[in-house]
Amino acid sequence: SPRVKETSGWQQVFSSPRLDWVIERVALNAKVLGGALGDHDKMVAAASCTEIILWALQADGNGNEIGVFHLGVPVEAIFFVGNQLIATSHTGKIGVWNAVTKHWQIQDVVPINSYDAAGTFLLLGCNNGSIYYVDVQKFPLRMKDNDLLVTELYRDPTEDAVTALSVYLT
Numbered sequence: 001s002p003r004v005k006e007t008s009g010w011q012q013v014f015s016s017p018r019l020d021w022v023i024e025r026v027a028l029n030a031k032v033l034g035g036a037l038g039d040h041d042k043m044v045a046a047a048s049c050t051e052i053i054l055w056a057l058q059a060d061g062n063g064n065e066i067g068v069f070h071l072g073v074p075v076e077a078i079f080f081v082g083n084q085l086i087a088t089s090h091t092g093k094i095g096v097w098n099a100v101t102k103h104w105q106i107q108d109v110v111p112i113n114s115y116d117a118a119g120t121f122l123l124l125g126c127n128n129g130s131i132y133y134v135d136v137q138k139f140p141l142r143m144k145d146n147d148l149l150v151t152e153l154y155r156d157p158t159e160d161a162v163t164a165l166s167v168y169l170t
Contacts, residue, residue, distance in 0.1 A: 012061075013057065013061050014044065014055070014057045014061060014062075014063045016044075016046065016053075016055065016063065019046070019048075019053070021048040021049070021051070022048055023046045023047070023048055024047055024048045024049070024075070025046065025047040025048075025075060025076075025077065025078045026044065026045070026046050026047075026078075027044070027045045027078040027079050027080055027085065028042070028043070028044050028045075028080075029042060029043040029044075029080040029083065029085075030042055042056075042057040043055065043056055043057065043066070043080070043083070043085070043099075044057060044063070045078050045080075045085050047075040047078045047087065048075075049074055049075070050070055050071050050072055050073060050074055050075060051068055051069070051070055051071075051075075052068070052069045052070075052071065052075060052078060052085070052087055052095070053065065053067075053068045053069075054066040054067055054068075054069065054085055054097060066097075066102075067097075067104070069087070069095060069097060069104045071087050071089060071093055071095045071106060072093060072106060073089045073091045073093050074089055074091075075087045075088075075089060075095075076088060076089050076090055077115065079117070081117040081120060081121075081122050081136045081137075082120055082136065082137050083099035083100075084096055084097065084098055084099065084136040084137070085097040085099075086117075086122055086136065088112055088115055088124070089112070090111055090112050090113065091111060092108055092109050092110055092111040092112060092126075093106060093107065093108055093109070094106070094107050094109060094112070094122075094124070094134075095107075096134070096136055098136075107150060109124060109126065109132060109150055110124075110126040110127065110128045110130060110132070111126060111127045111128075112124050112125070112126055112127075113125050113126060113127050113161050113162055113163050114162055114163055114164050114165045115165060116165040116166055116167045117167070118167035118168065118169045119169050120135055120136055120137030121133050121134070121135055121136070121167075121169075122134045122136050123153070123165055123167055124150075124165075125161075125162030125163065125164065125165045126161070126162060127161040127162075128155075128159055128161070129155055129156030129157075129158065129159035129160050129161065129162065130152050130153075130154065130155045130156070130162070131152070131153045131154040131155075131162055131165070132150050132151060132152055132153060133150075133151055133153050134149065134150050134151070135149075
């Protein structure tokens with residue numbers, strides 16, 4: 001993960017250990033303010049097939065492996081929403097790693113065609129014409145079954161798939 005300095009150009013700030021698998025996806029969280037990992041830590045995640053590895057990066061260039069997480073299906077996107085790591089698959093699974101609870105949660109949802117994040121909200125556009133949202137900052141879990149609280153925001157009356165999302169919060 002290189003960084004740029006105005007006076008000295010690019011400098012390497014972290015090099016992962018050699019991995020036994022090909023990295024297919026990468027996500028970088030540049031700053032986690034007030035997170036459980038400290039104010040100055042950065043995180044980087046790499047995914048291949050169904051596995052995701054997450055590191056916390058310190059200012060001195062060292063990285064601590066937070067963990068290896070399994071989605072159970074091929075990971076098609078990984079990204080951060082705040083200090084939560086999100087993994088999605090079009091098969092209808094999302095995985096969320098919460099930096100405060102240090103808990104990895106997998107949730108089955110309707111097959112996902114698109115996604116976007118706005119603030120602390122993760123929005124999922126699905127093939128049944130619905131848009132669902134999860135407030136990942138609160139990482140809400142239903143009491144009865146410990147599932148993520150995934151809420152339907154909109155459903156297309158003709159059930160046309162939601163193939164693209166773009167969200168802007170004022």
